[in-house]
Amino acid sequence: MIIAVDGPAASGKGTLAEGLARHYRLPHLDTGLLYRAVGLAVADREDGPDFEPAAIAAAQGLDPAQLADRDALTSAEAGVLASKVAVIGPVRAALFDFQRSFALQPGGAVLDGRDIGTKICPDADVKLFIQADSKARMERRARQLEKRGLVVDRYALYHQIEARDARDMLNPNGGFYKAADAHLLDTTLLDIEAALRAAIEIVDRTMALKAGDR
């Protein structure tokens, strides 16, 4: 079973994907980490003339060991860098095979990102598109950062999330929209447990319908 979970920044898709992976005992890949790792690898060239070729080379040479430093990868700065390398077509192409192979491992997988249901796994068994309003997403991300002992400027964070959403939505090489066959789950008013219960219900119902069709 392949489960695709897409949605904008801080929508709760990562936590939900992790919960689904635990529930169904499937491996999980947070595909945002790949773009974040590429972004961090070229941080010192940000907005410079060789940013693009350097990002392409970093994506082509990405080593899974670069996904280990979660604190650096999940920083707000890494998120901004990720969204800048994510608009580069050859970067996306270079990361495609890694994501596709992960999805196709025996037994299945849960992947979360922006284009899983549209580009990486258009054939996924279940697709979820997670949304939540921008203020709720900002507040969640702020609490995550505060838990790590960081001081958060909520106003700046809100604008950073909005700017990242805008860049993502306009990404010409993206595919950052809800697939026609994806189930929409709005988590604005749901806590983690309620959102996970709703997601499990959607997965179970979809799989039962598929089994009935066979």
Ligand code: C5P
């Ligand atoms: O999901 P996360 O916030 O970690 O993603 C960071 C950035 O990586 C996104 O803003 C987006 O630009 C990019 N991304 C992408 N395709 C994916 C996952 C993330 O372009 N499948």
